Amino acid sequence: MDECVLLIEDxxxxxxxxxxxxxxxxYRVLHADNGARGLALHEREPVxxxxxxxxxxxxxxxxxCRRIRxxxxxxxxxxxxxxxxxxxxxxxxxGADDYLPKPFEPRELLARLRAIxxxxxxxxxxxxxxxASDVLRFGRLEIDLGARDVKLDGTPCPLTGYQFALLLAxxxxxxxxxxxxxxxxxxxxxxxxAFDRSIDVHVSRIRALIEDDPRKPKRILTVRGIGYVFAKAxx
Amino acid sequence: MRRLYLQVYLTIVASLLLVVLTGGFVxxxxxxxxxxxxxxxxxxxxxxxxxxxxxxxxxxxxxxIDRLAARLEADLALFGANGEPIAAAGxxxxxxxxxxxxxxxxxxxxxxxxxxxxxxxRWLTARLPLRQRPSPLMLIAVLGAxxxxxxxxxxxVARRLTRRLERLQHGVESxxxxxxxxxxxxxxxxxxxxxxQSFNQAAARIESLVDTHKMLLANASHELxxxxxxxxxxxxxxxxxxxxxxxxxxxIAELDQLVDEILLTxxxxxxxxxxxxxxxxxxxxxxxxxxxxxDCTVSGQPVTLRGDPTLLRRMLRNLIANASLHGRPPxxxxxxxxxxxxxxxxxDNGPVIAAEARERLFSPFYRVPGRAGTQGAGLGLxxxxxxxxxxGGDAVYEPERGSCxxxxxxxx
Numbered sequence: 106m107d108e109c110v111l112l113i114e115d116x117x118x119x120x121x122x123x124x125x126x127x128x129x130x131x132y133r134v135l136h137a138d139n140g141a142r143g144l145a146l147h148e149r150e151p152v153x154x155x156x157x158x159x160x161x162x163x164x165x166x167x168x169x170c171r172r173i174r175x176x177x178x179x180x181x182x183x184x185x186x187x188x189x190x191x192x193x194x195x196x197x198x199x200g201a202d203d204y205l206p207k208p209f210e211p212r213e214l215l216a217r218l219r220a221i222x223x224x225x226x227x228x229x230x231x232x233x234x235x236x237a238s239d240v241l242r243f244g245r246l247e248i249d250l251g252a253r254d255v256k257l258d259g260t261p262c263p264l265t266g267y268q269f270a271l272l273l274a275x276x277x278x279x280x281x282x283x284x285x286x287x288x289x290x291x292x293x294x295x296x297x298x299a300f301d302r303s304i305d306v307h308v309s310r311i312r313a314l315i316e317d318d319p320r321k322p323k324r325i326l327t328v329r330g331i332g333y334v335f336a337k338a339x340x
Numbered sequence: 341m342r343r344l345y346l347q348v349y350l351t352i353v354a355s356l357l358l359v360v361l362t363g364g365f366v367x368x369x370x371x372x373x374x375x376x377x378x379x380x381x382x383x384x385x386x387x388x389x390x391x392x393x394x395x396x397x398x399x400x401x402x403x404x405i406d407r408l409a410a411r412l413e414a415d416l417a418l419f420g421a422n423g424e425p426i427a428a429a430g431x432x433x434x435x436x437x438x439x440x441x442x443x444x445x446x447x448x449x450x451x452x453x454x455x456x457x458x459x460x461x462r463w464l465t466a467r468l469p470l471r472q473r474p475s476p477l478m479l480i481a482v483l484g485a486x487x488x489x490x491x492x493x494x495x496x497v498a499r500r501l502t503r504r505l506e507r508l509q510h511g512v513e514s515x516x517x518x519x520x521x522x523x524x525x526x527x528x529x530x531x532x533x534x535x536x537q538s539f540n541q542a543a544a545r546i547e548s549l550v551d552t553h554k555m556l557l558a559n560a561s562h563e564l565x566x567x568x569x570x571x572x573x574x575x576x577x578x579x580x581x582x583x584x585x586x587x588x589x590x591x592i593a594e595l596d597q598l599v600d601e602i603l604l605t606x607x608x609x610x611x612x613x614x615x616x617x618x619x620x621x622x623x624x625x626x627x628x629x630x631x632x633x634x635d636c637t638v639s640g641q642p643v644t645l646r647g648d649p650t651l652l653r654r655m656l657r658n659l660i661a662n663a664s665l666h667g668r669p670p671x672x673x674x675x676x677x678x679x680x681x682x683x684x685x686x687x688d689n690g691p692v693i694a695a696e697a698r699e700r701l702f703s704p705f706y707r708v709p710g711r712a713g714t715q716g717a718g719l720g721l722x723x724x725x726x727x728x729x730x731x732g733g734d735a736v737y738e739p740e741r742g743s744c745x746x747x748x749x750x751x752x
Contacts, residue, residue: 116566122573160562186561208568208596210589211576280649282623282642321634326627329639334624336631338653 108222109133111152113143113169114184115162123156126211127218140164147173154222157201159185167199174200180221184209223259241276243336246315246324248276255315262314267292271304272311272335275325280337282328308333347530351497355490362486380443380456388459391418402427414468415450421461433465504532511539520547550610557607564599568592601719604654605704608726616648622682622749625649626673629656633664633671640675643682645751647731655727656684658720659745663688666708667743681733682749689742698737721745 110132114120117138124134135150137143140161147155155173159166170181183201202221205214239250247256253269255262264272274291275283283291285304312319326334390408392400401418405427409416415430423435434448436455446453446465453467504527511524522543524536572592575585622643630636656673663671667688674685693701693708700706704722721735724747728735733749 116570119566119570119573122570122577125577126573160559186565207562207565208572208592211573280624280628281621282627284642321631323631326624326631327638328623328627329637331623331640331642334621334627336628337624338628 107131107133108153109135109151110218111143111147111150111155112136113140113155113161113166114158115139115160116158123214127215130215132218140166140169143169144172147179148176152179154218154225155179155181156218157181157183159183170199170201178225180225182214182217182221241273243276243279243324248273257315264311264314268307268311268314271307272315272325275333275335279335282331282334284332288332304333347497347501351494355494358490358493359486362489363482366482366485380454383454383456384443384458384464387456387464391458391462391464394420394460394462398426402429405429412466412468414466415453416467417465419463419465421463423463426462431467433467436463436465501532504528504536508532508536508539511536511543515539515543515546520550553606553610557603557610561599561603564603565596568596568599598717598719601717601723605719605723605726608651608723608730614648614651614730616650617646618649619644620647620649620652622652622684623675625653626656626675626684629653629660630671630673632657633660635669636660636664636671636673638673638675640673641677643675643677643751645682645731645749647749651727651730655724655747658724659684659686659747662686662720662724662745663690663743666690677751678748680751682751684747684749685738685744687740687742687744691742692739693737693743698739701737702735 108131110127112120112123112134114123114136115138117136120136120138124136127134135146135152137146140163143155143157143161146152157166157170157173161169166183170183173179173181180202181200183204184207185204186207202224203217205217241248241250245258247259249256250273253266255264255269255272270292271288274288288304308325309319312322312325315324316322324336326336328334391404405416405418406429409429415433417428417433417435418426419435420426423438425435431450433453434446440455440457440463443454443456446455448467451467453465456464456466458464508524511522514522520543523540526533526536526540572589575588575592622645623638623640627638630638660671660673663686667690670689672685672687674687676683676685697708701708702721702725705718706722707718724745725735728747728749731749733747735745735747738744738746
């Protein structure tokens with residue numbers, strides 16, 4: 106393994122702890138306690154991923170993020186304090202790949218780091234293969250529009266074509282309640298499966314495949330009297 | 341220092357002065373006043389030539405006085421140097437006083453008369469018929485002109501005084517409306533100018549305080565959470581029982597939650613308007629938030645409104661968390677559209693809150709007395725109300741079978 110993480114964080118004690126924790130997990134950690142040193146290290150060392158604190162003594166984390174992005178497309182994980190005026194949206198617009206609010210669960214840091222690295226390797230491979238860039242990502246769920254498949258934690262979920270179209274219609278309108286009629290319209294072009302007619306039946310089948318607990322759905326939610334909604338914010 | 345009362349006083353004095361000057365000027369134009377005593381002396385000299393000398397007989401003197409009186413249509417009386425009557429015509433006239441030295445006006449019961457000293461020491465008293473009084477129209481015109489002049493001259497002065505006060509009032513009003521950069525121009529050196537200066541100082545102080553507060557808020561989150569993150573990481577790195585660790589992790593999460601709520605409350609207090617306004621599907625938000633909780637259903641009509649999605653999500657989360665923490669399941673969330681408003685209700689089947697506690701339900705750090713649950717710092721519902729108000733709506737408690745919290749938000 107031995108992947109290299111560049112940690113740009115002004116709090117040295119926290120940086121030491123993160124280094125120790127990630128070191129135990131098998132990562133090599135380089136630490137810079139300000140933005141300038143971080144940028145210098147980033148140019149010199151072959152790092153695989155950057156963990157960047159939003160608040161740095163010498164410069165704005167967002168600025169560092171933009172400058173790193175201008176140099177390379179190494180993945181960036183942004184550390185923010187929850188409720189910061191600099192919200193996640195801004196960070197992601199500046200080119201960060203993910204963000205994690207302080208105080209974070211150490212295990213979550215590890216999980217996100219792994220996910221980013223996996224994605225960046227996948228992206229690199231995909232770029233070699235060309236195309237296949239249209240992937241919708243919702244937390245642990247990935248919907249690949251090109252390949253028309255769905256993965257949960259990297260494991261494929263065997264959806265039928267009709268179910269995929271239904272899930273896609275929901276996911277493309279994440280955060281909006283979709284009525285059954287609107288869903289029917291969205292999947293009109295798909296080939297009908299003769300034995301199931303009702304949207305509800307299909308939704309429960311999709312849930313069985315993509316939900317951790319289909320009885321307590323967290324991704325496709327029911328709103329009685331209106332329809333279904335695909336959750337915008339997932340773990 | 342020029343004082344306001346002095347200004348008012350000087351204004352009045354100046355007005356009076358103006359009245360006098362204007363009056364005098366007009367009088368001068370109309371009447372052209374000669375020196376006071378002159379006419380009497382002149383009259384004396386002329387009459388002295390007309391009447392016979394002292395040595396003439398009384399009949400002769402009487403004859404001349406009669407002729408003069410007839411011609412002038414006046415009452416006349418001629419007196420000797422010691423005031424003894426010599427001749428008279430018409431109604432009787434009083435004799436000159438013993439100590440009289442020169443001629444002048446006399447007041448008699450039949451109207452004003454003139455006493456004229458003759459060069460040889462005799463006195464002539466004459467009462468002319470009152471035909472040529474100054475016309476009242478002329479008087480009115482003169483006074484009118486004076487009043488007009490005073491009014492015209494006093495207006496800019498009074499206007500200057502009040503206009504500065506008006507400007508000051510505008511300044512105070514815009515500061516009150518939230519424009520912390522509002523300042524007023526300091527003119528003059530009187531109380532109004534001092535007040536303007538004091539206002540500017542107060543406004544500057546308020547602005548700097550609010551700026552400090554904002555700076556503090558901007559950094560507090562980061563400064564408080566970095567050590568929390570250290571503690572959380574440290575916990576992961578030490579050897580301890582898994583149970584203990586989980587407990588400590590929960591405590592850290594609780595502290596984090598508290599920091600979050602306090603900071604959000606202060607931030608909402610400091611802000612005057614919403615930073616973000618986008619289309620939000622309220623039912624979708626409610627569905628996402630209720631999915632975090634056991635036994636919570638969402639129903640209603642599709643409603644979209646313009647608002648801050650993060651804050652609205654927070655509001656829903658707090659309402660649902662409040663219901664599951666202090667109420668009893670099942671929790672029902674309903675969303676309706678009524679008269680241009682989105683109406684959100686979160687119902688639970690817990691006990692109804694006592695009437696006296698309802699009023700304080702939404703105040704920060706308030707907990708309903710006698711409730712067993714000690715979770716939460718009592719900021720959740722305060723935030724709900726703040727967020728609703730920020731969106732131009734409100735949050736109220738409605739006792740039903742159980743508790744029901746109703747939030748109404750304007751759609752536009």
